Amino acid sequence: MTRTTAIRAADFTASVGVNASINYTDGKYVNIQNVLSDLNYIGVSLIRTAAYWVGMQGQAAYNLAASKGIRFDMLLYTNNTLANSIAQMSSFSAAHPGALVAIEGPNEINNFGASYKGMTGAAAAVAFQNDLYAGIRADKVLKATTVYSYTMNAGASSTTGYDYAAIHPYGRKGLPPLSYLKGDMASIPGNKPFAVTETGYSTLTTNIDGVDPLVQAKYDLDMIFDAKKAGASTVFLYELLDAYADPNGTDPGKHYGLFDYGNAPKPIATALHNLMQILGDSAASAGSFTTGVLDYTIFGADKTASNYLMQKSSGVFDLVVWNEQTIWNATTKTEVAAVPDKETIRFARVQETVKVYDPLAGTDPIKVWHNVSQITVTVTDHPLVVEVTKIASQTNAINASRGMATIHATAKGSVIVGGPGDQLYAGAGADTFVFHKGFGHEDVFDFDALSAKHDTVQFDSSLFADYAAVTAAMHQVGSDVVITHDAAQSVVLHDVSLSALSAADFLLL
The missing domain is CATH 3.20.20.80 (Glycosidases)
Structure with missing residues (x-):
């Protein structure tokens, strides 16, 4: 990194x-x-x-x-x-x-x-x-x-x-x-x-x-x-x-x-x-606060690609990425189509939110991710702004998607990002288990669906558009609840009753 x-x-x-x-x-x-x-x-x-x-x-x-x-x-x-x-x-x-x-x-x-x-x-x-x-x-x-x-x-x-x-x-x-x-x-x-x-x-x-x-x-x-x-x-x-x-x-x-x-x-x-x-940063400390560091690596970028890191006083980082190309033919007086460059940005830690902005398109994000440690963006011929919001310092964030087979939440309110073949264990309550597209087959143990500090399952909205879609994918299998997206992606909530689950136990982002 x-x-x-x-x-x-x-x-x-x-x-x-x-x-x-x-x-x-x-x-x-x-x-x-x-x-x-x-x-x-x-x-x-x-x-x-x-x-x-x-x-x-x-x-x-x-x-x-x-x-x-x-x-x-x-x-x-x-x-x-x-x-x-x-x-x-x-x-x-x-x-x-x-x-x-x-x-x-x-x-x-x-x-x-x-x-x-x-x-x-x-x-x-x-x-x-x-x-x-x-x-x-x-x-x-x-x-x-x-x-x-x-x-x-x-x-x-x-x-x-x-x-x-x-x-x-x-x-x-x-x-x-x-x-x-x-x-x-x-x-x-x-x-x-x-x-x-x-x-x-x-x-x-x-x-x-x-x-x-x-x-x-x-x-x-x-x-x-x-x-x-x-x-x-x-x-x-x-x-x-x-x-x-x-x-x-x-x-x-x-x-x-x-x-x-x-x-x-x-x-x-x-x-x-x-x-x-x-x-824009209009806070009183915008021009005087001490900036922090962001650990990241960019893979797949063309040799003409570059990046530039800024931070706002709120703590949010703005990582600008661009890939400079010749996009004008001076002889024919016409535009030259840019060659798309897929860049994977990998962060050392799970980030709470990552948004991508295109200044040529407007001021609303063109893509948003939640609880991720890696994103892929398509960069063409002008700068994009990748806005990174870190998970709150009191939150324990664990990325289980890089070969860590057995993961235990070590603090209340942990965020655990699942990956293929993991065994994930809830801890002291209010933990969030995050599953992005391509998560594979996951097993979750000690999941609390009933108490005031209940745990939460988060899916990408591209996997399940709403709670009704999740409900249709959930089945009681013995003492466990199995949530199946397709043959390659499923989550097993061990020792959980289907009747104990509600919309409050799921986030679709």
Whole structure:
């Protein structure tokens, strides 16, 4: 078994951001109320936008967004007057404590250039970055603010002047994102920690790098978890809105949005909304509790499969599993069917409940198991969330399905999961005997069907849909009750009278 320490689910959700240029007033970002509504819908409170300064376009939007709990990564270019920019951001941060969480150096100098103190290109970007870092650390308000570098893999490289290297791993030609992430990570010098401050896919399918909206959703979700698994401090999708019209359908840059030009949510917006709901943790301790460990092993996974473990303050674990595949043909402009990957997740202990969620399908579980130590899920081309609730610590859970032939309940309220050929013994009362599909032939002794602390038999609902089905399968054979599902699956309750049993003695889950 692999013992894995979880990260806080609240830390994960807080680290997912989106590019939202609320400094612009000539496109859809001009409507800040709409922007805030869209951010609220997707469950994201972290945005990347241009650095604040008094008198700028969108100044009121910044102040309103901050008052609504939006957090900022503010981006600078080398044409910004550095001392004034730092002073302006310091003023903003003082007015909105906690809103300015990161300041980022020059953006993509290969595309936008750099000019500073008589230098150009890489030298200008590096010098500007070093001065930016020194200025922030010298400012009494900003001194603890995280600093991101200029964009790596864009013509400049250094190890000074920042806390996290900023990278922009965009997938191309319909290919999945992981290889592009690894390529950009390779450009980071000195094993510095990193942040993904732009990433995404355009939905202009006529462009060589475009994909359709469903593939965008799947690839964007893959990228979020690829990056977090690789150690990214934050991941900013590009971008919130298709902010400008593209009547001729020729500009891929106008189609990266999570919402289209009419503000309808694309599948990625819906999927992100669902993901944030599934992983949501609103408890007061959500961002401060000490996470636990989960012992599990995954069998049968493809080499392209991966997993990532989180935990909520309630103690529930969220294990995300995904299998990244190429699902777009850039030549034919069509989706490629994913190859299903059956993954068996085996836990070291019996778990009370295991639920599987698909963020593309909604916020309700698509599959639920009770009192199991192993499940099998079919993973295709996007992340699934496996939610694991441990059995209460005071409950004695025994997994008898792995070759343990004779099992005794050692404490009141034990949960015993049966397997082929076992002999199971009740103990001090209120024990639960669990039989999943394929359980074989089982013998249960000392079963109490009458007292207030009576024992319980639990069957999968796929075996018996209701108590009437159980009744039809039960027969008195001498002093025993035999419950027969089929020729390969039966349970014998020894020294139990059929008349003593009732619906209260059975759970069908």
